[in-house]
Amino acid sequence: MSQVAPAKPRVVIIGAGFVGLYAAKALRNAPVDVVIVDQNNYHTFQPLIYQVATAALEPEEVAHGVRAIFRRQQNFAFRQATVSGVDWEGKALELVGGDTLEFDYLIIGAGAVYNDFGIPGVKEHAFYLKSLSEAVNIRSHILRQFERASADPSLIDQGALNVVIVGGGPTGVEMAGALTELFSRVLPKDYPNLDVSRAKVILVEMLDFLLPPYGERSRAYSEEVLRERGVEVRLGTALAEVRDHEVEFKGGETVPTETLIWAAGVRGNPLVDALDVELEKAARIKVNPDLSLPGHPYAFAAGDVAGSKYEDGKLHPQVAQVAIQGGKFIAKTIAAEVEGKGGRGTFTYFDKGNMAIIGRNAGVAELSKVFGGLRLRGLLGWLAWLFIHLVYLPGYRNRVNAFTDWVYSYFTFDRRARLITEMAPSPTEVTNHTDGAASEQQVTRKNREAQFVAR
Amino acid sequence: MSQVAPAKPRVVIIGAGFVGLYAAKALRNAPVDVVIVDQNNYHTFQPLIYQVATAALEPEEVAHGVRAIFRRQQNFAFRQATVSGVDWEGKALELVGGDTLEFDYLIIGAGAVYNDFGIPGVKEHAFYLKSLSEAVNIRSHILRQFERASADPSLIDQGALNVVIVGGGPTGVEMAGALTELFSRVLPKDYPNLDVSRAKVILVEMLDFLLPPYGERSRAYSEEVLRERGVEVRLGTALAEVRDHEVEFKGGETVPTETLIWAAGVRGNPLVDALDVELEKAARIKVNPDLSLPGHPYAFAAGDVAGSKYEDGKLHPQVAQVAIQGGKFIAKTIAAEVEGKGGRGTFTYFDKGNMAIIGRNAGVAELSKVFGGLRLRGLLGWLAWLFIHLVYLPGYRNRVNAFTDWVYSYFTFDRRARLITEMAPSPTEVTNHTDGAASEQQVTRKNREAQFVAR
Numbered sequence: 001m002s003q004v005a006p007a008k009p010r011v012v013i014i015g016a017g018f019v020g021l022y023a024a025k026a027l028r029n030a031p032v033d034v035v036i037v038d039q040n041n042y043h044t045f046q047p048l049i050y051q052v053a054t055a056a057l058e059p060e061e062v063a064h065g066v067r068a069i070f071r072r073q074q075n076f077a078f079r080q081a082t083v084s085g086v087d088w089e090g091k092a093l094e095l096v097g098g099d100t101l102e103f104d105y106l107i108i109g110a111g112a113v114y115n116d117f118g119i120p121g122v123k124e125h126a127f128y129l130k131s132l133s134e135a136v137n138i139r140s141h142i143l144r145q146f147e148r149a150s151a152d153p154s155l156i157d158q159g160a161l162n163v164v165i166v167g168g169g170p171t172g173v174e175m176a177g178a179l180t181e182l183f184s185r186v187l188p189k190d191y192p193n194l195d196v197s198r199a200k201v202i203l204v205e206m207l208d209f210l211l212p213p214y215g216e217r218s219r220a221y222s223e224e225v226l227r228e229r230g231v232e233v234r235l236g237t238a239l240a241e242v243r244d245h246e247v248e249f250k251g252g253e254t255v256p257t258e259t260l261i262w263a264a265g266v267r268g269n270p271l272v273d274a275l276d277v278e279l280e281k282a283a284r285i286k287v288n289p290d291l292s293l294p295g296h297p298y299a300f301a302a303g304d305v306a307g308s309k310y311e312d313g314k315l316h317p318q319v320a321q322v323a324i325q326g327g328k329f330i331a332k333t334i335a336a337e338v339e340g341k342g343g344r345g346t347f348t349y350f351d352k353g354n355m356a357i358i359g360r361n362a363g364v365a366e367l368s369k370v371f372g373g374l375r376l377r378g379l380l381g382w383l384a385w386l387f388i389h390l391v392y393l394p395g396y397r398n399r400v401n402a403f404t405d406w407v408y409s410y411f412t413f414d415r416r417a418r419l420i421t422e423m424a425p426s427p428t429e430v431t432n433h434t435d436g437a438a439s440e441q442q443v444t445r446k447n448r449e450a451q452f453v454a455r
Numbered sequence: 456m457s458q459v460a461p462a463k464p465r466v467v468i469i470g471a472g473f474v475g476l477y478a479a480k481a482l483r484n485a486p487v488d489v490v491i492v493d494q495n496n497y498h499t500f501q502p503l504i505y506q507v508a509t510a511a512l513e514p515e516e517v518a519h520g521v522r523a524i525f526r527r528q529q530n531f532a533f534r535q536a537t538v539s540g541v542d543w544e545g546k547a548l549e550l551v552g553g554d555t556l557e558f559d560y561l562i563i564g565a566g567a568v569y570n571d572f573g574i575p576g577v578k579e580h581a582f583y584l585k586s587l588s589e590a591v592n593i594r595s596h597i598l599r600q601f602e603r604a605s606a607d608p609s610l611i612d613q614g615a616l617n618v619v620i621v622g623g624g625p626t627g628v629e630m631a632g633a634l635t636e637l638f639s640r641v642l643p644k645d646y647p648n649l650d651v652s653r654a655k656v657i658l659v660e661m662l663d664f665l666l667p668p669y670g671e672r673s674r675a676y677s678e679e680v681l682r683e684r685g686v687e688v689r690l691g692t693a694l695a696e697v698r699d700h701e702v703e704f705k706g707g708e709t710v711p712t713e714t715l716i717w718a719a720g721v722r723g724n725p726l727v728d729a730l731d732v733e734l735e736k737a738a739r740i741k742v743n744p745d746l747s748l749p750g751h752p753y754a755f756a757a758g759d760v761a762g763s764k765y766e767d768g769k770l771h772p773q774v775a776q777v778a779i780q781g782g783k784f785i786a787k788t789i790a791a792e793v794e795g796k797g798g799r800g801t802f803t804y805f806d807k808g809n810m811a812i813i814g815r816n817a818g819v820a821e822l823s824k825v826f827g828g829l830r831l832r833g834l835l836g837w838l839a840w841l842f843i844h845l846v847y848l849p850g851y852r853n854r855v856n857a858f859t860d861w862v863y864s865y866f867t868f869d870r871r872a873r874l875i876t877e878m879a880p881s882p883t884e885v886t887n888h889t890d891g892a893a894s895e896q897q898v899t900r901k902n903r904e905a906q907f908v909a910r
Binding site: 040041042058059060063064065067068071077078079080081099132133143144147150151189190191193397401408416417418419420421422423424 | 495496497513514515518519520522523526532533534535536554587588598599602605606644645646648852856863871872873874875876877878879
């Protein structure tokens with residue numbers, strides 16, 4: 001669909017993540033047309049998808065239709081499509097299928113995907129906690145192992161109920177904490193004939209401590225809480241290889257498992273390889289201090305896919321706040337330029353602090369010095385986390401539903417529906433993995449599931 | 456897994472539908488062990504899945520984990536598996552994968568699947584409104600057509616927004632009514648640049664009236680309301696063939712569409728073909744007056760899969776109440792026999808009446824003479840329908856959530872998340888279709904979707 005040049009400058013945004021949402025909203029009164037392109041018709045609230053994977057929330061509660069979010073914004077349009085490349089000369093995006101989409105300004109907020117660092121077997125066997133479909137499928141895969149073990153308890157000896165989580169950052173810690181609660185509080189009621197206490201959650205981290213970005217006391221607290229609640233925390237341990245029914249650590253030790261969750265590292269969306277742009281390490285797009293791309297002053301990148309930096313040259317962390325602030329900053333720059341108020345500034349990331357939840361009544365929050373450098377652990381850290389995530393979750397009803405679910409689970413120790421379903425990846429989500437073989441990986445895993453059922 | 460004979464007689468139930476749920480519950484105090492076998496780990500509340508297909512409810516609201524339902528029942532066990540056959544001599548079910556499951560009593564409540572009556576193209580192209588995954592995929596498929604049209608409005612001329620529903624029974628009528636509301640009230644706000652009023656809902660019925668089981672005034676009322684609200688009702692019209700982008704009616708007229716929903720007829724679950732049992736018409740299992748199978752006094756069938764009859768020899772309708780009452784009746788028979796209170800009775804279906812919803816403020820309810828033969832139309836019929844369905848929906852939270860959604864939608868004209876996602880069919884759901892080519896059908900439809908996205 002080639003189109004005539006629009007009357008107003010057109011700002012095209014790749015991705016309906018935090019960058020896209022906050023940039024598009026900040027442009028609502030600017031004299032521009034805004035188009036978000038995404039392969040899904042919904043925004044995924046990534047900070048909460050691990051709760052979908054652990055049956056604490058339903059997928060619809062952490063997703064929100066893009067069109068619904070922007071219903072009242074006159075200068076907004078949405079296009080469900082996958083970007084395959086860019087024609088920098090013609091200022092047009094190339095979409096899978098052959099259409100093109102012209103732009104005057106481009107904002108790249110395509111996010112990150114997991115990086116397997118070339119460890120053999122990760123690509124074929126690991127689950128990644130990055131998209132809604134992956135989260136649903138992790139939940140179903142784990143519950144399916146319990147169904148298998150219920151039919152044949154000898155499978156427990158073969159490690160069917162072991163979950164290995166690789167990566168001791170916030171994602172790995174939150175997933176481990178939520179999973180051990182699911183195993184100790186919820187599933188024993190579903191499987192009275194099964195010795196669920198033999199289900200193991202093993203959290204593996206290469207460094208000698210968890211939660212690298214946090215202070216020492218938060219790190220120690222997290223480790224202590226996880227161990228108390230039954231997580232086997234293995235520090236200073238690196239993964240060597242993943243095979244069909246086991247993982248092998250460096251040093252040769254093996255652990256039998258059917259479930260490896262990879263939370264150890266990310267790289268920029270593979271789309272960057274098709275854009276012919278300069279990259280920082282881990283495939284993050286190199287950007288100028290104003291977040292524009294070197295050589296492409298009308299194109300910007302922010303969030304996980306961008307290599308924006310602190311003054312000392314260190315890359316910004318890949319967290320929601322960097323994406324939100326980056327999206328807003330770019331929107332302001334474009335709005336000012338279009339209105340002739342030119343002059344570009346420098347993007348400075350305002351670090352409000354870090355928060356992670358470890359489990360029931362247990363969270364860690366470290367606010368930045370601007371907020372008095374407050375450090376919360378335990379119940380207060382947990383409540384702060386819940387509050388902040390509710391505030392940022394898009395959609396009034398999602399907030400109400402998530403809140404209701406949390407309150408209900410808190411008092412009943414019950415979880416949501418625990419359905420075993422299989423959600424197909426987004427039509428082109430396979431390209432979201434680290435290389436073209438990802439589609440095979442999808443097939444491989446599916447085949448494994450199908451084989452179980454056919455057993 | 457062959458097992459030693461249980462101490463207590465074991466009642467194995469095929470299917471976690473209405474028959475299975477109500478039979479298992481009624482056996483809770485009987486001196487038996489109860490095992491439900493189902494390919495899914497959840498019960499699907501079929502009367503409401505059309506609301507999932509029209510984005511009025513989320514899938515989790517009409518599904519409930521089987522283990523959660525029976526948490527407090529000591530003599531209950533669940534097995535997620537697919538039945539492939541039966542060894543009548545050895546009194547054991549054969550499961551896909553080779554395991555067997557011994558029984559002393561067998562209850563078959565495997566339900567029905569759609570019957571395409573051999574009309575060319577239905578198998579390959581039609582959506583069936585019978586399982587949760589089908590409902591989710593209908594919703595996504597329809598929304599995807601709107602995304603396509605939004606990118607290229609000329610597709611409207613090619614019929615991309617036409618939905619053809621075949622079958623004017625309750626399912627077809629309810630689906631048509633809910634869909635026309637989605638089109639007229641909700642989607643115009645999502646697609647402000649699209650002339651959504653050109654989206655057509657076409658309801659096709661071979662007979663000269665809608666809702667065959669209802670009285671004349673209810674039929675006329677339904678037709679009138681549907682027409683008023685924009686549904687194109689075509690009576691006395693039969694389908695001749697379905698092709699890639701169009702359907703052809705008998706007489707030669709064609710209508711361009713990408714979406715055909717089949718609600719025209721059912722047959723017994725294909726499992727019956729593997730059971731070596733006598734069949735009534737439409738592949739329903741022949742049963743004695745006590746619902747036992749001829750020649751197999753310890754095996755029973757009820758619900759959609761069974762050919763239970765009125766005194767005059769007419770088959771019972773395939774509705775929830777027949778399944779519920781049948782399941783309870785069989786449970787009572789087995790409990791009495793096991794307790795030595797023998798003597799089998801005759802199953803009599805107590806027809807409480809019929810109810811269907813046509814749309815906002817519009818329902819029809821015809822209660823049986825026992826309840827005074829009350830006939831409700833309009834607002835009262837609608838409220839009665841909502842009330843009854845809430846009462847029967849399993850799970851307290853599902854009830855609360857569904858009620859909240861209905862109230863919210865009623866006042867805001869908004870619907871739930873409207874996510875475009877693809878839910879994989881149950882591992883073996885393909886065997887639920889009318890023949891072995893069904894797996895190809897699944898592939899065909901998925902390919903079509905994939906082709907769109909790759910366009």
